[in-house]
Amino acid sequence: MTAAKTPGWLDWNAEPSTPDFRLPPGAVDAHCHVFGPQARFPFAPERKYTPCDASKEQLFALRDHIGVARTVIVQATCHGADNSAMLDAVRAAGGRARGVATVRPDIGEAELRQLHAAGVRGVRFNFVKRLVDAAPHEDLSAIAKKIAPLGWHVVLYFEAADLPGLEGFFGTLPVPLVIDHLGRPDVTKPVDGPEFRRFLDFAAAHDVWVKVSCPERLTVTGPPAYADVVPFARRVVAEFPDRVLWGTDWPHPNLKQHMPDDGLLVDHVPRIANTPEAQRKLLVGNPMRLYWPGETA
Ligand SMILES: O=C(O)/C=C(\C=C(/O)C(=O)O)C(=O)O
Numbered sequence: 001m002t003a004a005k006t007p008g009w010l011d012w013n014a015e016p017s018t019p020d021f022r023l024p025p026g027a028v029d030a031h032c033h034v035f036g037p038q039a040r041f042p043f044a045p046e047r048k049y050t051p052c053d054a055s056k057e058q059l060f061a062l063r064d065h066i067g068v069a070r071t072v073i074v075q076a077t078c079h080g081a082d083n084s085a086m087l088d089a090v091r092a093a094g095g096r097a098r099g100v101a102t103v104r105p106d107i108g109e110a111e112l113r114q115l116h117a118a119g120v121r122g123v124r125f126n127f128v129k130r131l132v133d134a135a136p137h138e139d140l141s142a143i144a145k146k147i148a149p150l151g152w153h154v155v156l157y158f159e160a161a162d163l164p165g166l167e168g169f170f171g172t173l174p175v176p177l178v179i180d181h182l183g184r185p186d187v188t189k190p191v192d193g194p195e196f197r198r199f200l201d202f203a204a205a206h207d208v209w210v211k212v213s214c215p216e217r218l219t220v221t222g223p224p225a226y227a228d229v230v231p232f233a234r235r236v237v238a239e240f241p242d243r244v245l246w247g248t249d250w251p252h253p254n255l256k257q258h259m260p261d262d263g264l265l266v267d268h269v270p271r272i273a274n275t276p277e278a279q280r281k282l283l284v285g286n287p288m289r290l291y292w293p294g295e296t297a
Helices: 056-066 084-092 109-118 137-150 160-170 194-205 230-239 262-272 276-291
Strands: 028-032 070-074 097-101 120-126 153-157 177-179 209-211
Touching: 028 056, 028 276, 056 070, 056 084, 056 262, 070 084, 070 276, 084 097, 084 109, 097 109, 109 120, 109 137, 120 137, 160 194, 194 230, 230 262, 262 276
Parallel strands: 028 070, 070 097, 097 120, 120 153, 153 177, 177 209
Antiparallel strands: none
């Protein structure tokens, strides 16, 4: 018995355009997911939404269509701490994928080593209230301490308005930090305003990595240019050229107004990283250093 998709949630675009922008050789999609198929990989009972299926085969077809060489497959909340769909996809990618998992604080060293051997290199802490019930900080601290010896990092997903209440805790985590989707800024506020400056100052103070992904989630002015998001992404690329990452966020869960064309998301890249050097760092050098250290793209 498969669960019905959350009403009103859009399906991912099955016919993405061919990008005009050619990704450089070795480009990495540093943020994407697999969902199910739920007949084989059921969704978590505690989830707050039910997506449509989005299989590893469909992810790899998109990867090849837009010219990406490697993917970082991030555990989504719809699968909770059951990482089996993500692990199945990472293992099937033949070294061309890494994983970011969701784990519980009681996870043991043996299981962490199995995840590492499978290609996992980080865990995700999600603070977006519409997605999860917040975990106690002591549980997250316990996880961070357990993953530190493996050289893993923590991927953080939060709303910008919640950063003031979270940044103190983030500063205690003994591992590198990676922030999803620009820290979800309110793009109706000025890019030079105090809110985004606080985010930039936090990012600088803690040497965090920042994903300049998901313009489609942040925009008010809408596709295809996502013009209101561009200044925020450009500022992060300019201030942290060696610690920015890019991803499609395919299959784009929880979108109701519009579903992006992943080909156009690729064409968004040169608007935010406007030199070949900046593009190579964003798309190749930075993600390779974080997820495939010591390997060549
Ligand atoms: O896919 C994303 O990164 C964004 C979302 C969902 C999740 O991250 C998730 O369910 O784990 C969202 O904003 O709804």
